[in-house]
Structure formats: structure tokens, C-alpha cells
Amino acid sequence: xxxxxxxxxxxxxxxxxxxxxxxxMLLFFFMVTTTMRETDLRIENPRLPAATEVKKLEHKSLxxxxxxxxxxxxxxxxxxxxxxxxxxxxATADQVPAFIINARSKVSEAEVPFMxxxxxxxxxxxxxxxxxxxxxxxxxxALKLSYSASNSSGDN
Amino acid sequence: MARRDTPEINAGSMxxxxxxxxxxxxxxxxxxxxxxxxxxxxxxxPPDYVPPIIKEKNIFEVNINRNNELLVEGERMEIKDLKDAxxxxxxxxxxxxxxxxxxxxxxxxxxxxxxxxxxxxxPNKAIISVQSDRLTEYGTYLRVQNELLRAYSELRNRLSMxxxxxxxxxxxxxxxxxxxxxxxxxxxxxxxxxxPQIISDAEPxxx
Numbered sequence: 001x002x003x004x005x006x007x008x009x010x011x012x013x014x015x016x017x018x019x020x021x022x023x024x025m026l027l028f029f030f031m032v033t034t035t036m037r038e039t040d041l042r043i044e045n046p047r048l049p050a051a052t053e054v055k056k057l058e059h060k061s062l063x064x065x066x067x068x069x070x071x072x073x074x075x076x077x078x079x080x081x082x083x084x085x086x087x088x089x090x091a092t093a094d095q096v097p098a099f100i101i102n103a104r105s106k107v108s109e110a111e112v113p114f115m116x117x118x119x120x121x122x123x124x125x126x127x128x129x130x131x132x133x134x135x136x137x138x139x140x141x142a143l144k145l146s147y148s149a150s151n152s153s154g155d156n
Numbered sequence: 157m158a159r160r161d162t163p164e165i166n167a168g169s170m171x172x173x174x175x176x177x178x179x180x181x182x183x184x185x186x187x188x189x190x191x192x193x194x195x196x197x198x199x200x201x202p203p204d205y206v207p208p209i210i211k212e213k214n215i216f217e218v219n220i221n222r223n224n225e226l227l228v229e230g231e232r233m234e235i236k237d238l239k240d241a242x243x244x245x246x247x248x249x250x251x252x253x254x255x256x257x258x259x260x261x262x263x264x265x266x267x268x269x270x271x272x273x274x275x276x277x278x279p280n281k282a283i284i285s286v287q288s289d290r291l292t293e294y295g296t297y298l299r300v301q302n303e304l305l306r307a308y309s310e311l312r313n314r315l316s317m318x319x320x321x322x323x324x325x326x327x328x329x330x331x332x333x334x335x336x337x338x339x340x341x342x343x344x345x346x347x348x349x350x351x352p353q354i355i356s357d358a359e360p361x362x363x
Contacts, residue, residue, distance in 0.1 A: 016168060023174035030181045049295040053305035057190040065190075068294075118192060127220075127297045128290030131360050138200050146192035147298055 042085050043069040046122040050152035057146055062114050064103040065148075066096070068121035068129055081122050082129040093132040097140045120148040193301055198356075214276050216245045216284045220300060222291035235299055242284060242307035244269060246351065251277030256349075266315055266350060279311070279351045287358035304355055311351045319346075 046069040057063050067085040071077035083090050086099040104112055117137055121130060130147075137145065218238070219227040226233045228241055249267030252260070264278045276282035284304055288297050309324065316324035320343055327347070331340040 016171060020170040020174050023171055023178055027174060027178045027181065030178065030185065049298040051193050051298060051302040053193060053302050053309060054191040055194045057192065060190075063190065116194075118190060121294050123293065123295030123298075125294040126290060127288045127292040127294055127360060128362065130294055130297070131290070131357075134197060134357075138197050141199070143197040143199065145195045145197055146190075147195065147301070148190060148192040149298060149302075151191055 040088055041067065041072070042088065042090050043067055043071055043083050044122075045069075046120050046148075047124075048120065048148055048150045049123040051147075051149035052152060054149055054151045055146070057116060057118060059114065059116075062107060062111060063116050063118050063146075064100065065118045065120055066099075066133060068119065068125045068133075070122065070124075081124040082126055084129065084133065093129070093136050096133055096136040100137065100140050100142045114144070115142065116144040116146055117142050118146045118148050193298060193305065195301075210283060211277075213250075213274055214281045214283055216242060216276070216282065218284065218286045218300060218304075220286070220288040220292045220296060222289040224293050224296040226300070235296075235303060238300065238303040239307045239310070242304050243310060245276055245284075246279050246282045246307060247311055248272060248275035248282070249278060250275055251281075253278035253280050256280070266318070268314075280349070280354075282354065284355045285358050286355060288360050290360045290362040292360075301355070305353070308351055308353050312347050315350055316343075316347050319343075 046067060068081075069083060069085075070079065070081045071083045071090060077083050077090055084093060084096075085091065086095055091099070100117065104115065107115065119130065119133065134145070137143070217227075217229055221227070226235060226238065228238065233241065246269075247267050248269035248271065249264030250269075250271050250273045252263050254261065261278065261280060267279065269275070286297075286300060286304070288300075312324040316322060316327055320327060322330075324347055327340070327344055331337065331344045334340060
């Protein structure tokens, strides 16, 4: 009996050596996934206008984004806020149809009507630029459009 | 002689460090949910397209000049007053609605406007036309669009509360989650049809 009691004395510690491994795995997962997407911006991060009537964009894979704003290399592209970025390059409105057709080729035929174009434009961009893009989008029948805006419900 | 154990390095706090890093990354990463003002473009008209003739009183004209100033129906206006002006125009209900699929919609019996014969006949006839200059700032343009949409959502909301006792946003949300529900679908369509969003963009002015 005395022998039995002796064994009970030393409480075995739960081995937590593997815990850091698990946590590190999670950590790496988050680190990797958060840097994966988001194309390189050739323009300065657009200051999005605020709006209250915003809708969330669903189905990320069906959204193609056009950026409009001030170039990061003003010595090359000038100071205006009307530079258009498609994929990774500064482009002109004339290249928009090719951009849309290229985006369409990546999704299945059935999903094409649900494709949305999101315009992320700086609030100082000119309406003329946006309208140029819009006319080109209409030419290729990309009719679903979203003007990217930050949600400001509550104020004003 | 006492037997000595080799001392183990205490790795207990390792998890704490890792957790700290994990939480830091979790907090700082913005899973930026894209949101925006959605808009459906009209299809490209055929070359021989003749625009229909629309009565002047059914058009609500909004002009934005290059100094980001607003001209609404020929009068200067601040953006903050635009919503109420648009709301008044849409909700006027001065005449009879258009004929949809062979069914005359008749006078607007849910409108609470002034029923003046100088303003729109029916929400489904009321057209808001936005004309801006090429040099107008995009921020202003979007604010105007937003104010106009706010007018529509306020009206839809009011009608939805009256008919179904729920805000329109909730009705839409419920429908989104349950697309097969015919009853919900009918309600959403009913509200949308009662106050259709007709905002057209006129050719911009330049110079």
C-alpha cells in the first residue's frame, strides 16, 4: 500500500512541447495567405470616396479590378490623378476591353454574366476618365459595375 | 550519491511568444472586404436607336459642374439637400404609371407626395438624369449617386414597412439567404418594381 501512495506523489506534467508547433503552423498560415493576393499597385493607394449605399462584392474570383489614381512614378506618368492601372501596368482606357476579355477567359462560360468590374478610383480622379472606362466596358458588354467606396454608414 | 537529472530547457513560454505573434498578425491583417456602389450599365444601343420621347416633368435633372457645384432642376443646391429633393420628385405621383407588359399600373396609390402636375407622374416613370463635366471630381460624382440611391432606399424602406412590417434591407437579406422562397422573392420584386431605380448618366460636358 505504501508503495502505491508513493507513485501518486509526482504529478506528471502535460507535455506542451508540441503546442508551439501548432501555433507556429497557424502563424505561418496567416502570414502566407495574407500576402498572397493583392496586385502590386503602380498608382498610389486610392483614397476611396465614402458612401452609405454600399453593397459587398461577392465571389472574389468573378471580380476584376481597375484602379484609377496618381502614378507612383510621377516623373514618368505625370502628376494627374487619372492614371489607369490594369493588372500590373499603367494603361489607357483603350486597353480595358482586352483586360476584360482576358479576365473572362479565366472563368467558365456560365459565370461570365455574373462577372463584376470594380473601379477603385481616387476621389480626386476626374469623371471623364471614369466615363471613358465605362464606355469601353459597355462595348464589351461588361455591364455589372461597382464603384468601390468605403462604407460610412452612421455619419452624415 | 544523489543522481542528477540533466536540466531541461523550459519551453513553456514558447507557446506564449508564438501566440503573441499570431494575435498580432490576426489583428493587423485587414481582410479587406470590397464594397462599393453597384451600378448596372445599360446595353449599347443599336446604331438606329431612337430615344423615346419623355415628358420634361418626368425627368429630374442633376448637373454637376467642374467646380463640383450642383444644379438641380435649374437651381443651385447643396449635396445635403439633394436626397430630399429627389425623394420629393420620385414620390410625387401626379399622374398614371406606364404600361408594363400590357398591364397599366394606374396612379400611384402608395405615393405620399404632393401629386403636383409639375413633377413626376409615377415612380416607374420618374427618371433621374445626372450630367457631369469631364473635370468633375469623382468623389463628388459618387456622393451625388449615393444621395440619389439613398432617396430610393428610403422610399423602398417605407413601402416595405407599410406592406410587410420589415425594413427593406432585412427583406433583401432574408431573400439572399433563402433564394428558393417564392414568397420572399415576390415581396422583394414587388418593392423593387414599385420604386424602380432609374438613374441615367447623360453624356458629360467638356470644356
